[in-house]
Amino acid sequence: MMAFRSVIALVSLLALPAVASDKLIQYIEYIGADYNAAVVDGKIVSEAEYGEMQEFSSLIAEEVSTASTALQQQSAQLKQLIATKAAEKDIQALTATMRQAVIAAMPSIPLPKQSPDIKRGEALFAANCASCHGATAKGDGPAGAQLDPAPTNFHEVERYQARSAYGLFNTISLGVADTGMASFAFLDEQSRWDLAFYVGHIASNDLDTSTVPDALIESSAVKDLLTATPKDLIQLYPDFGAALMSEFRSHPERFFQAKSKNPIVIAQQKLQLSADLYSQNPQAAYDQAVSAYLDGFELVENPLGTINAPLRDQIEHSMMGLRQLLKDPTQKAVVAPRIAEIQTLLKQAQTELSDTQLSGVNVFLAALLILLREGLEALLVVAAIYSVAVKTDKAALRHTVHIGWISALVLGAVTWFIASYVIDISGASRELTEGYTALVAAVILFYMGFWMHSKTSAKEWSHFIQHKVQNAVSGGAYAGLGLVVFLAVYREAFETILFYQALWLQGGEQAQQSFIAGIASALVLLAIVAVAMFKFALKLPLKTFFGSTALLMLVLAIVMAGKGIAALQEAGTLAVSQLNLPSISWLGFYPNTQGVLVQTALLLIALVYLVRSRKG
Structure with missing residues (x-):
């Protein structure tokens, strides 16, 4: 399923504002869904529809002019395919890729405040849409008879398969330029969602939804289903993707009901779903x-570690x-037994955690x-760099350090707000953010460590003294050191905030004072250190x-490199080859070939x- 890649990626893509993204999704889906009404077998069958294909592809090009290079190239390719009257399958493949890229880049989407009401949507359709789209939504309403292009027939299965619920919501909200489809923004947001689900479910009424595993309904994210098309789900789940989308649009209340917040239960559900999917879709x-x-499971690692560290390590190793x-296709026979073994361990962890209600001490x-x-x-990074600023009497560097850690904490607070009230930050997004920030910080620290050490050689030291200590830290180094401070603090703040969210829920009201006392005690200890x-x-x-x-910076660079590699492996971005060695997390040492090779090389x-600098 589609997920946000990382907070850093989201921030960097804010050049693609929400309104522009809504329009982009609308235009892209419209071309993918209606192209066959304009071109068939390389020939234009409707001049009006073909004109819209050309117009919308030009509008897409305008909207992505400040977006990523890849999206601009895809936009140009789309215009070329339409100009050459390409096959429908090529158009649909490209528009699907573009739509997913735009959705992945959006910082948030307006999720329904409550489960959409199909019956209410039907009533709204009769009052606002039937005059054009027809009483039965077949596009044959009296007011639509003279419209060109004609109103949509929502019973068309092929068109249904190319539209997402979010795309339908955008069309209802924004209208479609140069057509008879007006904006219905005067309706409140929930009403527009009710309408989107009503028209979006019509073509799937005859599908058998009994094949959809309950675990899939329990673990599917509403956001992913809103932004996916039926074709997306069929590709992801060949046996029951179509049924899953039909069930979502016909009975959204099953998906909007409160989901379990218990991390152990979430882990169990997703493992069961992994077992169900393995035979038909190993990647899923x-x-x-x-x-x-x-x-x-990662969200309960810390509290479980205070109760039963060996069990925590065993589960983590087994899941990896x-x-x-x-x-590994050659290991198919052992997948099911391994999943069953992990499920048993998770049940034991659940018992250890006493149904997620931890004691105050824990x-x-x-x-x-x-x-x-x-x-x-x-703290090691901030203290080392701030000491350099004080020791060399560089007020500007001191200010840079303060700006770095303060801005990191502010962005951490923004991240907490977004994660709590705007979007769900997935575990993969968390690990990607941690991984990339750690690797960037490692590169800068490694360079700064060499730079610092160069000042200790005899020749450099003499030159250093002659030109006064104040000139040792050049202005050009400020930005690099400030960025290291920001990345180091934000990475840890980001992870801490999200782990604390889980711990707050697991502890319950009776442990809130203990929770606050633990934070206060940690802050005091950090201040003393x-x-x-x-x-x-x-x-x-x-x-x-x-x-x-210099030595501290080089060591921290190696530690951060190990943690960055491990985070990207946990997110599934990098391959992992486990070694039979113990983890030493405070050194960033994790027993896998990839991380060990990178740290050894550094x-x-x-x-x-x-050694060479000493000889010189």
């Missing part, structure tokens, strides 16, 4: 297994191993350890200070540089 089964960990099995420890674990790494580190650093001789700071580069 793999995606569900990834989600079972990221959107389920399952993902490797799902990618909530306190989990809140304390989460913030300490995430905060110490960021920060003061101690800062005072120690300032007492070091300048040359020793630069040398030790370590060797650093060692070679340090």
Whole structure:
């Protein structure tokens, strides 16, 4: 299913505003759904419809002029295909790719505030739409007889398969330029959703929905179903994708009802769905297994670790191993037993966690350890760079450091608000954000570590003294150091906030005071560590200070590189080959070939540089 890739990607794509995105989806879906009414077998069958295809493709090109290069290229390709009267399958394949790219880039979509009401939608259709679309929605209403193009016949299965509920909602809200389809923005938002679901379900009334697994209904995200077309789901779930979309549009209340917030239950449901999907769609089964960990089990790792750390490690290792099995066609026979084994372990974890209601002591420890674990790494970076600013008497660098960590915390608060009230940030999005920020920070830290160390060589040190300490940190380095501070703090704040959301729900009202006490205690401990580190650093001789700071930056770069690789592996973006070694999370060491190779390479580069610089 489609999901947001990462918060960083969303922020960078804000150049594609929501209104423009709504129009884009409308134009793109319209071309994909109605192209066969304009061109058949390379010949124009309706000049009016073909003119609309050309007009809408030009409008798409205008809308994406500030978007990604890929989307601009696809837009140009779409115009070319229409100009050459290409086959319908080529048009539909391209428009499907473009629509998914636009939806993935949108920061949010207006989800219905409540489950759409099909009966109410039918009444709204009779009052507002039947005059053009006909009493039975076949496009044969008296007011539509003279319209060209003719009003939509909502019984056409092929057209139904190319439209998403969100696309229908946009058409109702915005209208369609240069056609008889006017905007119905005067209706309230919920009414427009009721209408969209009513017209969107008509062509699927005859489908048998009994084949849809309950686990799929339980675990499917409403946002994904709103933005998917029936063709999308058929491709994802060949055996019951069509039935799933029919059930969603005909009985939306089943999908809008409150879903379980228990991460263990979510993990169990997604694992069951992975087992159901494996025989027909291994990739979809793999995606569900990834989600079972990221959107389920990972959210209880910290509290479970305070109760039974060996069980936590066993489940994490087993779930990672399952993902490797799902990618290996030769291991089909052992997939089902492995899933059954993990389900047993999850039941044990559920018992250990006492139905997600943790004791006050466990909530306190989990809140304390989460913030300490995430905060110490960021603190090392901030303290090291701020010490450089103080030691070299660079007021501008001190300001840059403050701007970096304050802006990171502000964006962390914005992330919390978005995750709580606007969109659901998926586990994959969380890991992608953590992974990419860690890798970018690692690159900058690695470079800055070498730069710092260069100031400790005899020749450089003499030059350094002659030109005063104040000139050691150049203005050009400010931006890099400030970016490291921002990335280090935001990465940890992002992860901490989302883990705290889960812990707050798991602890319940009776543990809220313990939760707050754990955070307060962690902040006090971090403050003590920060003061101690800062005072120690300032007492070091300048040359020793630069040398030790350089070494710290190189070590932190290697740690962050390991964590970045691990995060991208957990998100399913990078392959993982497990090794039979223990994890050392505070060193960023995770037992897999890919991470070990990257960290070893960085370590060797650093060692070679340090040895050669000493000889020089």
